[in-house]
Amino acid sequence: MDRKLTGNLFKIPYYLWIILFVVGPILLVLYYSFFDIEGHFSLTNYQKFFTPVYLKMTFSSFWYAFLITAITLLISYPVAYLLTKTKHKQLWLLLIIVPSWINLLLKAYAFLGIFGTYGAANSFLKIIGIGQKQILFTDFSFVFVSVYIFIPFMILPIFNALDELNPALIDAANDLGASKWTTFRRVIFPLTIDGVKSGCQVTFIPALSLFMLTRLIAGNRVITLGTAIEQHFLVTQDWGMGSTIAVFLIIAMFLIMVMTNTRKRGV
Amino acid sequence: MERRISPFSKLFLAIIFFVLYAPIFFLVFYSFNSGETMYNFEGFTLDWYRELFGDTRLLIIVLNTVVVALLSALFSTIIGIIGALAIYMAKRKQTKHTLLAMNNVLIVSPDVIIGASFLILFTTAGIKLGFYSVLLSHIAFCIPIVVLMVLPKLMEMSPSLIDAARDLGANHWDVMTKVIIPYISPGILAGFFMALTYSFDDFAVTFFVTGNGFSTLSVEIYSLARRGISLSINALSALLFLFTMILVVIYYFIVQNNKVNGAGVRKR
Amino acid sequence: MKNLVRFFLVIAVSSALILIAISSLNSSQGYSGGNTLTVYNWGDYIDPALIKKFEKETGIKVIYETFDSNEAMMTKIQQGGTTYDVAVPSEYTIDKMRHENLLIPLDYTKLPNLKNIDKRFMDLPFDPDNQYSVPYFWGTVGIVYNPSKLNGKKITSWNDLWAPDLKNEILLIDGAREVMGMGLNSLGYSLNDTNKEHLLEAKNKLDTLTPNVKAIVGDEIKMLMANEEASIGLVWSGDASEIMSENEHLDYVVPKEGSNLWFDNMVIPKTAKNIDGAQKFINFMLDPKVAAQNTEYVGYSTPNKAALKFLPKDVVNDKRFYPSPELTKKLEVYENLGKKNLAYYNELFLQFKMHRK
Numbered sequence: 086m087d088r089k090l091t092g093n094l095f096k097i098p099y100y101l102w103i104i105l106f107v108v109g110p111i112l113l114v115l116y117y118s119f120f121d122i123e124g125h126f127s128l129t130n131y132q133k134f135f136t137p138v139y140l141k142m143t144f145s146s147f148w149y150a151f152l153i154t155a156i157t158l159l160i161s162y163p164v165a166y167l168l169t170k171t172k173h174k175q176l177w178l179l180l181i182i183v184p185s186w187i188n189l190l191l192k193a194y195a196f197l198g199i200f201g202t203y204g205a206a207n208s209f210l211k212i213i214g215i216g217q218k219q220i221l222f223t224d225f226s227f228v229f230v231s232v233y234i235f236i237p238f239m240i241l242p243i244f245n246a247l248d249e250l251n252p253a254l255i256d257a258a259n260d261l262g263a264s265k266w267t268t269f270r271r272v273i274f275p276l277t278i279d280g281v282k283s284g285c286q287v288t289f290i291p292a293l294s295l296f297m298l299t300r301l302i303a304g305n306r307v308i309t310l311g312t313a314i315e316q317h318f319l320v321t322q323d324w325g326m327g328s329t330i331a332v333f334l335i336i337a338m339f340l341i342m343v344m345t346n347t348r349k350r351g352v
Numbered sequence: 353m354e355r356r357i358s359p360f361s362k363l364f365l366a367i368i369f370f371v372l373y374a375p376i377f378f379l380v381f382y383s384f385n386s387g388e389t390m391y392n393f394e395g396f397t398l399d400w401y402r403e404l405f406g407d408t409r410l411l412i413i414v415l416n417t418v419v420v421a422l423l424s425a426l427f428s429t430i431i432g433i434i435g436a437l438a439i440y441m442a443k444r445k446q447t448k449h450t451l452l453a454m455n456n457v458l459i460v461s462p463d464v465i466i467g468a469s470f471l472i473l474f475t476t477a478g479i480k481l482g483f484y485s486v487l488l489s490h491i492a493f494c495i496p497i498v499v500l501m502v503l504p505k506l507m508e509m510s511p512s513l514i515d516a517a518r519d520l521g522a523n524h525w526d527v528m529t530k531v532i533i534p535y536i537s538p539g540i541l542a543g544f545f546m547a548l549t550y551s552f553d554d555f556a557v558t559f560f561v562t563g564n565g566f567s568t569l570s571v572e573i574y575s576l577a578r579r580g581i582s583l584s585i586n587a588l589s590a591l592l593f594l595f596t597m598i599l600v601v602i603y604y605f606i607v608q609n610n611k612v613n614g615a616g617v618r619k620r
Numbered sequence: 621m622k623n624l625v626r627f628f629l630v631i632a633v634s635s636a637l638i639l640i641a642i643s644s645l646n647s648s649q650g651y652s653g654g655n656t657l658t659v660y661n662w663g664d665y666i667d668p669a670l671i672k673k674f675e676k677e678t679g680i681k682v683i684y685e686t687f688d689s690n691e692a693m694m695t696k697i698q699q700g701g702t703t704y705d706v707a708v709p710s711e712y713t714i715d716k717m718r719h720e721n722l723l724i725p726l727d728y729t730k731l732p733n734l735k736n737i738d739k740r741f742m743d744l745p746f747d748p749d750n751q752y753s754v755p756y757f758w759g760t761v762g763i764v765y766n767p768s769k770l771n772g773k774k775i776t777s778w779n780d781l782w783a784p785d786l787k788n789e790i791l792l793i794d795g796a797r798e799v800m801g802m803g804l805n806s807l808g809y810s811l812n813d814t815n816k817e818h819l820l821e822a823k824n825k826l827d828t829l830t831p832n833v834k835a836i837v838g839d840e841i842k843m844l845m846a847n848e849e850a851s852i853g854l855v856w857s858g859d860a861s862e863i864m865s866e867n868e869h870l871d872y873v874v875p876k877e878g879s880n881l882w883f884d885n886m887v888i889p890k891t892a893k894n895i896d897g898a899q900k901f902i903n904f905m906l907d908p909k910v911a912a913q914n915t916e917y918v919g920y921s922t923p924n925k926a927a928l929k930f931l932p933k934d935v936v937n938d939k940r941f942y943p944s945p946e947l948t949k950k951l952e953v954y955e956n957l958g959k960k961n962l963a964y965y966n967e968l969f970l971q972f973k974m975h976r977k
Contacts, residue, residue, distance in 0.1 A: 106495075
């Protein structure tokens, strides 16, 4: 008994963290969500969430998040796969991750310059004869930059999953006469599904709540739930409504985590 | 597995790398522009760098950022190891899942929510905004990252290793310091560096909880950028990029060394 | 294990060293001494040379901190835990702060230079008798445009923006009151209208502007306009003068239907520790020569009548930034409409943003 107690004693800092910084903030957000803009206790925020404006916003957030996740996955999987085959694969992996360490705002400003009417991208389009196009403040630029941001986060777990794959399994499949495609579909992909799931997790949920890019790159033509939260907390000071949206976002987050539950399977 | 990569695949990788680095090189390139904007390159100059180095306030901010990153990485690594062990040692599957879910909440929460809720928290607790509030929140959001980096290492450690140590008469402390920690140390280092970079890069959370003259780089970049872009920001980002690259090289060599010095349990 | 512990020790020791370095740098800059004054202002909104001058004259060390929105500033002051001695909020925020008891009344005996301020800008509804605030800069909301890209077409009215040939040419500033105000003004309503039908009408009219709107952006609008990303922008006059100093092709106009008149005033928040120093600072900024120098640096319109004679003639006579009395009559100051009405403004603005072409 005594040993068990001391054995558990060392866990206190971690549990303290969970209570103070995980459970505490969630409860606070929940608490705030029940207050309307004038500080009265009410359910108006929840009523408001189910009006067409917010439902439309929720729907379009999910749609863009889905689009971004799907494209990111389509690009990242082959990259991760190819990376595992390079010589200094850990170094290459690090080099993929490095751009994500540069301040997001700075990269957004660079994209403003690149995609602008007189920017590098348009000069390129002119040279190859397509001519000037509006790139900035379109759905395309928004999805492009978002995908750009999430690629490293998607590659990392997939790379790890592929890296742990036992080559013998693939050899076995090949020996048994499976085509490359069959090997991929039946052996490689199922065995790396956990990596894909956690990659989608770390892409989809933040994509739901992107906020800086919706203004800088999409010129507020795309409004996500994250934009609305930021506006309510920082601009309109309607913390109640902001918290209400946050509550729904947290619920969505839990649902997605349950759906893509990554259980370690013995391979 | 075949080790060869087809030329087509090489091209694909090259394009990806090009796109990933394009905005960064774009920023760095214009940091040498003697003009005022990121549109026309007028001539080469180092003036923006000179401007940066003449700025004591900025130096203080850089040091602030570094010290917050180092300290929060340090503390979050220690608590993160504890957390990973707590999850690892949880007997019931349900407890394990709950803990893991709790752990992941902060990773997947949008920065805005984290920042706003921490702000409410600090106000409620009466903590003065400034260095400590920033440090505390950085430690808080770095912990789950460390846990996630350490946990897989613990999971892949075979239980027989611990049993063997026990059979040889090792006590709890010995098992911990002589068997478990050395085994998971690559995970610990990875966690430390991940925490370092998360802290270094954080903007939204710091923005909410800072005050009293305490500022970090990303917050400063934000307010610089709002004033209208000045190319000294580009110079700053070029230096940051250089710094990150150095960090990467150091990290890579530490990991490489570890692999050589390590018990050689993992074969690559 | 040993290596790991050593590694962490190195980190701890170097952190301690850096902390020592920071505190010694702070004290060498005078930031941690007793006689300091914390000024909380918008970014790049004061001539740094004037801070140096003030420090020299009074021996008070100034810590200059910036905010980027009234809301962010107010949240920080409400929070407490901060020690700002002087802040520079906009008029509608002063009204809010006044009602929430976040301000300390000014001591007029210590502000002899107050007499320099133009009487037009004193005793306004947001702060009767200027009990709490002193004007710092003022300006309007208007349209900055590029005549060379519009075939020499002149813009004089809000309704000019609805012209069908301006497809994708307009950038709007991301502010609910500004954009909604544009809709209200174009219909001949007041900027402070709270009639829900009028507001809805304004929002519906704005929806028809959507094809012409390229983007709704924040402070980036200055960079984007100067780089000719679009040919028309809805901006504050201060931003307009910055844009025009970077790109001389551009022109600014306050539409004839009327527009908003805004103020940024100096106040002493209740968090102030050095109230005496704060009064000295405010009085210093009201000095005509100081105000003139600051105006030349910042490029906004000064409310300091005595400072005008120290400014170049072409600045003072520029009708775009110092509008004629006839136009000034049509300008309205934002009133504090109350949380509920503001929420409705924000709601409609959000709906307008979500209206796709």
